[in-house]
Structure formats: C-alpha cells, structure tokens
Amino acid sequence: MTLVSITTRNIKKNFKNYWSYFLSLSFSVFSVYLFMSILYSKYIQDELGDMKKFITLFNVGAVMIVMFSAFFIWYSNSFFIKSRKKEFATYMLLGMSKNQVAKINFYENTFITAIALITGIALGLIFSKFFIMILFYMVKISSAVPFQWNLRAIKMTLKIFVAIYVIISIHGSIIVRNSNLIDLFNASKRGERGLKVSAITFLFTIVSVVCMYFGYSIAIQELGSNLLKAPIVVALVVVGTILLFTSATSFLIYINKKNEKSLFKGTKLISTSQLYFRYRGNVGTLSIIAISTTVALCALVTCVGSYTRAEENSRYMRPFSVEYFKTKDENAIFDRVLANHKEISVKYSDELELIIVNAEDPINNKNSDFYVIRQSDFNKINEHQKVDRKAELDYEDDCYFIQVQSFAANKSALNKRVNINLKDKNYSLKVAQTDIKPFTALDHFNQTFVVKDNIYDSMKLNSDKSKIIKLKGYILDNDFKAENFLKDLGKSLYKESGLVTFYEHYTDGLKLLGMMAFIGVFIGALFITATGSIIYFKMEMEATEDKEKFITLSKIGVSKSEIKSAVAKELGLLFGAPFMVAVINSLPATIALGKMLSLKLMNSFIVIASVYGLIYCVYYFVTLNSYTKIVVSKNA
Structure with a gap:
C-alpha cells in the first residue's frame, strides 16, 4: 500500500476528526478572499469614492485575519x-521510516489545506456579492453590486495560505523526525499529571482576585476620565486572569477532590478525577482563550455599539444641524x-x-483661553437641543463650567475660584456646576464659563471687540433630507464662515463605523469558530x-448516561470558564468605553455576549456528543 493510499484512507475513515479544523480553515480562507476582493476591486473602489481613505481598515482587517489564521x-x-x-x-514499529511517517503527515496537511482553499475561495466567489451588498448597506451606498471574481484576490489568498501551509508542514516534519518510538508512545501520558497545590497556590488565588478587583474598579471609576490608566487596567486583568486559571481554579478543583463527603455522589468522582489529572494540561489554552475572547468582545462591542449609535455620537459632536460663524451676510445667504429647497424647514x-477670555484652568491650573456665554442663551440652546441640563446660578459669582479635557466631568473643578481680568476689572467666579457636553460643534468649541446675564453684559463692556465672536446655529426638521441643501449652502457660504453640519459628520462617521463593524463581525466570527475548534480538538x-x-469504568458498572454526565461536567468547565471570565472582564471595559465614547454600549454588549x-x-x-461516542464506542 502506497503512502498516498494510506493518507487517503486515514482521511476518509477519520474525517469527523478533521471537520472542525476544516470548517475553521475554510472560513479563514473565505474571509481573507473577501477582504482581498474588496481591496483589489476597481468597481468597489469607484463606488466608495471619497471613502477610499477608509480602505486602510480593510488592510488592517486582512492582516489581523491572516495573523489569527496562522496562529490557529x-x-x-x-x-x-x-x-x-x-x-x-x-x-x-511496522517498519516505516521517520521520513515515510513525515510524508504521511505532509500528505494529510496538503490534502486538507487544498480542499479548504478550494472550498473557501469557492464560497468567496459565491457569497462575495451578498457580503459586499451588506457592506454597502452599512455604509449607505445605493448601488447595484454585480457578480464578479477577482483573480488578483485569488492569487493573494493562495500565496498567504500556501506560505502558512509550508511553515506548518516544516514544523510537523521536524516534530516527527526528532521524535523516537518511546516518546511517541508515551506522548499522551505526559499530560496525566495531577494538580500541584500548595500555600503558594492559595496565595496566587488571592492575588488573582485582588488584581481583577482593582482592574475592574479602575476601569469603571477612573478609566473614563484618565485614559493613561488603560495599560494598568490591562496588566491587572491579564495577570489576574492567568492566575485565576493557573491557581484559583486549580485550588477549587483540589478542594473539591478533597471533599470526600460529596465526592462519591453520582458521577462527581469521575468528573473531578478527570479535571484533577487533565486540567493542568489545559491551563495555558484556557488562559489564552479567556484573554483573547475578552479582547474580541471589547472590540466587537466598540465597533458594533459605535455603529448602532452613530446618530447619537454625531448629535454629541455637532448638536446643531447647521452651524457657522457670523462674519458678514451669512444669514442672508442661508435664507x-x-x-x-422646499423639502427643508x-x-x-x-x-x-461668546467672549474669549484668558484665565487659569480650574483643573490643571494652567492659563488658557475660554469662552463665556450668557446663562439665558445657554439654557435656551439646551432646550432647543433637547439636552437635559440647565445652568442654575444662585449667586452673582457662580458659573457653570463646561470642560473638554476629559472623557468624564472632573468634579475637582467644583467650588474652585476662577479669576478673569478684563481691562481694569477683575471677575472672581466660583464653579457651581460642571459637565463635558458641548453646546456647539466640537470643531468650534472651547471650554466655556456660563455666567449670569448681567455679569456677561459687564464683561462685554470691558472686552475688546475682537474678543467677541458670534455663531449661528440651526436645527432642521429633518436632517436626513438635507443632503442637496447642504451641498448648495457649502458652495455659497464663505470659507471663513467655518460651516459644519450634523449630516456631514453623520454620513462620514457612518461610513467609518460601518466598515469597522463589518470588519469586526468577520474577525469575531473567525475568532469564535477558531477558539471553539481549539477546545474541540483538545477534547477529541x-x-x-x-x-x-x-x-474500565463501563466494565465495573458505570452506565453510558453516567459517563456522559461526568464528561458534561468536565466540558462545562473547559468551555464555560474562559467564556464566563471573558464576559466578566468585558463588562467593566464596556462601562469604561461607554463613558469614553459618550455612548450607551450595554445593549450591544448583551447581544454580542449572548451570540458568543x-x-x-x-x-x-x-x-x-463526539467525546461520548469515542469513549463509549466499545462499551455496549
């Protein structure tokens, strides 16, 4: 029998052992081909038009998919x-040389990779139109998508996966050639080492809980206002997660094994013994999956959550539908x-x-320029913008301070004194209220003090005319019908008017966020199929x-249902533990991200975590099902 026929027989006989690997590899090929077809399609590039600047995202996405596929x-x-x-x-033992055995492994890799390449590229050719239609829908491009195949994308996909295939084939060949008979026969027994638990294990268990507690606390309470603490949070959570799997979980399994009163109830002895002897070999895999799943969940929540909140984000960045500086006859041009445009009202x-003043910042104690606005104007703007805030200044020297330096209002500014010198008069203001939401477009915004009307009028009298600026803001009945109107307005207004619009920000943001969400979903799907497959391979x-x-257990009277119950408990920990830890890790990160981006991301988090x-x-x-079939196949 030739080596090729042995390889073919092995694959046919044991394909059930390959299906998960084959599925994930095919999906990797499909994803890379789809991204390459977008990158190299002249039709898509033409349709994207001014969005070509965002195409770099697909380069980044393709690189991430290739890297993860190679690792997987x-x-x-x-x-x-x-x-x-x-x-x-x-x-x-039957007489084959190491060279022949290495060739069998090489032929199997070649066959599986070749079929996966054909399948993945074929799926890409069939479904690329559908997924490009989804992309166009997400970025609001109205265009018919023709069926097309891209030879350049096929060539690039083949080059990438052939390179990966060559590397793993060489790696596999080296392993086989460097192994001897005793090592090969005893390979499986090396993982059967019981857990080593000591006082150090207990100490590391406490350290893991402390690290994760402080990581979560800093993320929820401080990360929104101080992004510099992000590396500290990441370090604490990563260290805590690794110690949780290496020490805390091991400690719990050990304690469970020592609890003889409950150990002999049902199938607990079997599942506990399996975990006791097998868990040590799974620690690294579970830690990596938990950490990488945390990253994947956070990235997906950010991408998808930001996309679903694109309008909310644009309303925050540009609260007026149309806004410009009033320098000449801009109002007449607008009218x-x-x-x-009768469709617009x-x-x-x-x-x-607004008055431009120079004062000491109440937060960092450095001099900088600020705006000053009347209390009545500020409250009227908030009412028109439907913002739930109001300047309530009880005393003459009270002011409302609107910050732009941080992601969350820095409460340290409250009750601090701000001295503003204008000509021969000094104004000493006390910060009575504060927040971070701008009332004009961020393009025009500066940190602002809201003061009582009479204080503002006094400041205006003592200010140079050059320090007084005027802005005009409009809120339209329907921003989403304003595209043509805004194009004409942009052509008519002066460049120095600084025209900015909500609709422009929304459409540009939607394009960027739509592409990010599209890429994020693909990478997330690839990630979960790969991590699920890794656990599947290990358990097989x-x-x-x-x-x-x-x-042996079957021969002494343990039934199939009892064996399945014991296996179910073991698998429950191996599948459930990294997922639950990742979800718990991602929750404070989602809260912090929501504060940073001023978005409500919790609904997206719940949906994405549920799908995962x-x-x-x-x-x-x-x-x-597969595990049970293997271990009870001869127990009938």
Whole structure:
C-alpha cells in the first residue's frame, strides 16, 4: 500500500476528526478572499469614492485575519500531531521510516489545506456579492453590486495560505523526525499529571482576585476620565486572569477532590478525577482563550455599539444641524439657499454671542483661553437641543463650567475660584456646576464659563471687540433630507464662515463605523469558530487517550448516561470558564468605553455576549456528543 493510499484512507475513515479544523480553515480562507476582493476591486473602489481613505481598515482587517489564521492553524496542527503520535509510532514499529511517517503527515496537511482553499475561495466567489451588498448597506451606498471574481484576490489568498501551509508542514516534519518510538508512545501520558497545590497556590488565588478587583474598579471609576490608566487596567486583568486559571481554579478543583463527603455522589468522582489529572494540561489554552475572547468582545462591542449609535455620537459632536460663524451676510445667504429647497424647514435657530477670555484652568491650573456665554442663551440652546441640563446660578459669582479635557466631568473643578481680568476689572467666579457636553460643534468649541446675564453684559463692556465672536446655529426638521441643501449652502457660504453640519459628520462617521463593524463581525466570527475548534480538538485528543479508562469504568458498572454526565461536567468547565471570565472582564471595559465614547454600549454588549454564548453552546454539545461516542464506542 502506497503512502498516498494510506493518507487517503486515514482521511476518509477519520474525517469527523478533521471537520472542525476544516470548517475553521475554510472560513479563514473565505474571509481573507473577501477582504482581498474588496481591496483589489476597481468597481468597489469607484463606488466608495471619497471613502477610499477608509480602505486602510480593510488592510488592517486582512492582516489581523491572516495573523489569527496562522496562529490557529499552527495551534491546531500541533494538536493533530500530538493526538496521532501513537499512530505514527505504530507505523514506525511496522517498519516505516521517520521520513515515510513525515510524508504521511505532509500528505494529510496538503490534502486538507487544498480542499479548504478550494472550498473557501469557492464560497468567496459565491457569497462575495451578498457580503459586499451588506457592506454597502452599512455604509449607505445605493448601488447595484454585480457578480464578479477577482483573480488578483485569488492569487493573494493562495500565496498567504500556501506560505502558512509550508511553515506548518516544516514544523510537523521536524516534530516527527526528532521524535523516537518511546516518546511517541508515551506522548499522551505526559499530560496525566495531577494538580500541584500548595500555600503558594492559595496565595496566587488571592492575588488573582485582588488584581481583577482593582482592574475592574479602575476601569469603571477612573478609566473614563484618565485614559493613561488603560495599560494598568490591562496588566491587572491579564495577570489576574492567568492566575485565576493557573491557581484559583486549580485550588477549587483540589478542594473539591478533597471533599470526600460529596465526592462519591453520582458521577462527581469521575468528573473531578478527570479535571484533577487533565486540567493542568489545559491551563495555558484556557488562559489564552479567556484573554483573547475578552479582547474580541471589547472590540466587537466598540465597533458594533459605535455603529448602532452613530446618530447619537454625531448629535454629541455637532448638536446643531447647521452651524457657522457670523462674519458678514451669512444669514442672508442661508435664507436665500433655503428658499430654493422646499423639502427643508428650520425648527429652531439660535444666535450665540461668546467672549474669549484668558484665565487659569480650574483643573490643571494652567492659563488658557475660554469662552463665556450668557446663562439665558445657554439654557435656551439646551432646550432647543433637547439636552437635559440647565445652568442654575444662585449667586452673582457662580458659573457653570463646561470642560473638554476629559472623557468624564472632573468634579475637582467644583467650588474652585476662577479669576478673569478684563481691562481694569477683575471677575472672581466660583464653579457651581460642571459637565463635558458641548453646546456647539466640537470643531468650534472651547471650554466655556456660563455666567449670569448681567455679569456677561459687564464683561462685554470691558472686552475688546475682537474678543467677541458670534455663531449661528440651526436645527432642521429633518436632517436626513438635507443632503442637496447642504451641498448648495457649502458652495455659497464663505470659507471663513467655518460651516459644519450634523449630516456631514453623520454620513462620514457612518461610513467609518460601518466598515469597522463589518470588519469586526468577520474577525469575531473567525475568532469564535477558531477558539471553539481549539477546545474541540483538545477534547477529541483527550477522549482518544482516555478511552481505556472509560471502558474500565463501563466494565465495573458505570452506565453510558453516567459517563456522559461526568464528561458534561468536565466540558462545562473547559468551555464555560474562559467564556464566563471573558464576559466578566468585558463588562467593566464596556462601562469604561461607554463613558469614553459618550455612548450607551450595554445593549450591544448583551447581544454580542449572548451570540458568543450561543455559539459556544453549539460547540459544547457537538464536543460532548463526539467525546461520548469515542469513549463509549466499545462499551455496549
């Protein structure tokens, strides 16, 4: 029998052991091809028009997918080789050389990779139109998408995965050639080392809880106002997560094993013993999956959450539909253009007068320029913008301070004194209220003091005319019908008018966030199929190694249902623990991100975490069914 025929027979006979790897590899190929087809399609580039500046996102997305695919394929291939070392040893015992065994492994890799490449590219050709239509919908491009295939994208995809295939083939060949018969036969036994638990384990358990507690606390309470603390939060959570799996979980399994009163109830003895002897070999994998799942959840929540909140974000950045500086006859030009667009009507208009003053910042104690605005004007603007805030200044020297330096209002500014010198008069103001929401477009905004009307009038009399600026803001009845009107207005107004509009910011933001969400969903989908597959591979390997143990259990009277129950508990920890830790890690991160971006991300977090959980459940039940079939296949 030739080596090729042996390889073909092995794959046909054991394809169920390859399906998850094949599925994830095919999806990786499909994702890379789709991204490459977008990058290299002249049609798509033409349709994107001025959005071409965002195409770099697809370059970044493609690089991330390639890197993760390479890591996943390397990791999975290592599992395959380890799980088949005994089989390789048998071949060598029957007279095959190491070179022949390495060739069998090489042929299997070649066959699976080739089929995955064909499948992934074929799926890309079939479904690329559909996914490009989704992308166009997300970025609000109204255009018919023709069916197309991109030879350049196919070539690039083939080059990437052939390179990955060559690397893992060389790696596999080195492993086989450097192993001897004893090492190959005993490979599975090396993982059967019981947990080592000591006082240091207990100490590290406490350290893990302390690290994660402080990481979460800093993220929730301080990260929104001080982004510089992000590395500290990341370090604490990563260290806490690693110690949680290496020490805390090990400690709990050890305590559970020592609890003899409950150990002999049902199948607890079997599941606890399995975890006691197998968990140590899974620590690294579970830690990596928990940390990387945390990153994936945070990235997805940010991308998808920001996209769903694009309008809210643009309203924050540009609260007026139309805003410009009043320098000449801008109001007359606006009215003239408006008269030519019957589809547009003005709901509110506000004329803002602001004084530029120099004062010491109440937060960092450094001198800088500020705006000053009347209390009555400020409250009227908030009412028109439907913002739930109001300047309530009880005393003559009270002021409302609007910050722009941080992601959350710095309460240290409250009750501080601000001295403003104008000509021969000094104004000493006390900060009575503060927040961070701008009342004009951020393009025009500066930190502002809201003062009583009479104080403002006094300041105006003592200010140079050059320090007084006027802004005009309009709120339209329907911003989403204003595209043509705004184009005409932009052509008519002066450059120095500094025209900014909500609709322009919204459409540009939607394009950027739509692309980010599209890329994030693909990377998230690839990630979860890969991590689910990694656990599946590992458990398939361990099921084969543990088969004889379960046969012995069956012979002494343990039923199939009891075996399945014990396996279910073991798999429940291996699938559930990294996912639950990732969800818990991601929750404070979501709260902090929401504060930073001034967005409500909790709904997106719940939906994304639920979808992840559902997919992990599918992998859990598939793995449970496969594991049970392997260990009870000869127990009838």
